[in-house]
Amino acid sequence: MIEEKRIVLRNADNIDPEDIKDYLQAGGYRGLEKARSMRTIDLIEEVKKSGLRGRGGAAFNCGLKWSFVPPNRGATFVVCNLDEGEPGTYKDRTIVQKDPQTLLEGMAICAHAINSKQGYIYCRGEYPYVVELLNRAIGQAKEAGVLGDFDIEVRMGAGAYVCGEETALIESLEGHRGEPRFKPPFPGVEGLWGQPTVVNNVETFANLPEIVLNGGEWYAAIGAPNYTGTKVLTLTGDVKNRIFIEVPTTTTLREVVFGFGGGIKDDKKFKAVQVGGTSGGFIPEHLLDTQIDADSMRSIGATLGTGAVFVMDETRDIVDIVTRIAKFFEHESCGKCNPCREGTYRAYEIMKKINQGQAVAQDIDNLTVLGRVMEKACLCGLGQAAPSPTLTTLQHFYPEYQARLRAQ
Ligand SMILES: Cc1cc2nc3c(=O)[nH]c(=O)nc-3n(C[C@H](O)[C@H](O)[C@H](O)COP(=O)(O)O)c2cc1C
Numbered sequence: 140m141i142e143e144k145r146i147v148l149r150n151a152d153n154i155d156p157e158d159i160k161d162y163l164q165a166g167g168y169r170g171l172e173k174a175r176s177m178r179t180i181d182l183i184e185e186v187k188k189s190g191l192r193g194r195g196g197a198a199f200n201c202g203l204k205w206s207f208v209p210p211n212r213g214a215t216f217v218v219c220n221l222d223e224g225e226p227g228t229y230k231d232r233t234i235v236q237k238d239p240q241t242l243l244e245g246m247a248i249c250a251h252a253i254n255s256k257q258g259y260i261y262c263r264g265e266y267p268y269v270v271e272l273l274n275r276a277i278g279q280a281k282e283a284g285v286l287g288d289f290d291i292e293v294r295m296g297a298g299a300y301v302c303g304e305e306t307a308l309i310e311s312l313e314g315h316r317g318e319p320r321f322k323p324p325f326p327g328v329e330g331l332w333g334q335p336t337v338v339n340n341v342e343t344f345a346n347l348p349e350i351v352l353n354g355g356e357w358y359a360a361i362g363a364p365n366y367t368g369t370k371v372l373t374l375t376g377d378v379k380n381r382i383f384i385e386v387p388t389t390t391t392l393r394e395v396v397f398g399f400g401g402g403i404k405d406d407k408k409f410k411a412v413q414v415g416g417t418s419g420g421f422i423p424e425h426l427l428d429t430q431i432d433a434d435s436m437r438s439i440g441a442t443l444g445t446g447a448v449f450v451m452d453e454t455r456d457i458v459d460i461v462t463r464i465a466k467f468f469e470h471e472s473c474g475k476c477n478p479c480r481e482g483t484y485r486a487y488e489i490m491k492k493i494n495q496g497q498a499v500a501q502d503i504d505n506l507t508v509l510g511r512v513m514e515k516a517c518l519c520g521l522g523q524a525a526p527s528p529t530l531t532t533l534q535h536f537y538p539e540y541q542a543r544l545r546a547q
Pocket residue numbers: 192193194195196197198199220221222223224225300301302303304305306338339340341343344519520521
């Protein structure tokens with residue numbers, strides 16, 4: 140049985156998150172001290188060497204992203220994405236609640252790498268208590284003098300899922316309506332107020348103190364070679380143990396669901412697992428031996444995304460669940476681009492028809508074509524990933540759709 144490996148959560152439940160002294164006693168801010176003794180170019184190389192890829196969904200190489208920030212372009216910004224709007228995901232909130240200083244230290248390491256004096260944490264609007272905790276933690280860090288001339292402010296979102304998308308987040312931080320921007324230019328070159336900006340996820344930042352302290356090679360030796368390190372997962376649904384774990388990325392879904400999760404509740408049978416949140420693909424039993432690294436997940440049509448693992452037992456109605464998800468996307472589409480605004484609306488319309496037993500085979504064909512078009516044509520990841528639950532369930536659970544069709 141594979142065991143947990145705690146890097147991000149190394150201090151969880153061992154320190155008082157409200158008291159920076161505990162963090163300092165546990166070796167906190169030694170990573171930042173080491174980072175500050177390095178030339179920025181060497182620091183970025185070290186992070187690249189670790190192989191760390193973003194933990195917010197897109198799995199982009201962290202050091203590479205930092206290297207795109209052009210030198211001598213005036214102010215640069217470090218932005219932490221704590222929007223966490225993905226249903227079933229609560230890892231970023233928990234990381235911060237257990238150890239807020241590790242996030243601040245990770246952001247300050249990034250600030251040194253890109254020569255930034257100002258950071259922002261964009262926090263989900265439903266987490267006011269996390270904002271309070273973070274403000275206290277920032278106050279203590281300033282008082283202790285550990286952040287130097289790097290300042291961090293916390294800003295709250297207002298409940299729009301799309302504001303987790305990095306450019307919509309930047310628009311929202313600027314005080315505008317949260318809609319994604321066209322890319323390129325990427326935020327690393329032109330982000331907040333037109334200035335170079337690094338946006339990273341909470342878990343990405345929280346890995347950095349240990350990476351800098353122990354070296355990139357140390358980190359690269361943990362987990363899968365293509366998606367190194369660990370992943371924090373939130374396990375929900377029809378599983379015996381609904382837990383929060385940090386495991387090496389070589390762990391398989393079966394180990395997560397049946398090992399850590401203890402298997403299915405009430406001795407029912409397993410039906411499917413959805414990984415990555417609402418936009419994640421549905422994975423059937425025969426694919427459970429797949430590793431949780433982002434590329435392996437992609438290879439089976441799923442996404443690791445934020446690491447939300449939602450388990451469904453044999454009694455779950457796949458068509459009904461996918462219909463609810465389609466409603467979520469129809470509601471959350473910001474409306475800026477046509478394929479998403481119209482596509483999520485039509486997809487929900489067809490799913491409702493199927494769910495109510497009113498659809499014919501042609502509706503399923505239309506749904507498939509619509510999904511393929513949205514994957515290619517939508518402006519941002521919201522619309523591009525929205526068809527994933529439909530397309531993967533059509534692939535793996537087609538008989539459930541077929542059984543709902545109206546006799547012609
Ligand atoms: C609709 C949508 C919602 C997203 N929500 C989040 C989120 O809540 N948190 C997050 O870190 N990334 C989210 N992302 C991904 C971000 O755009 C971005 O890739 C990420 O913050 C970069 O950080 P990373 O490289 O450390 O993963 C979302 C993307 C999309 C398309």
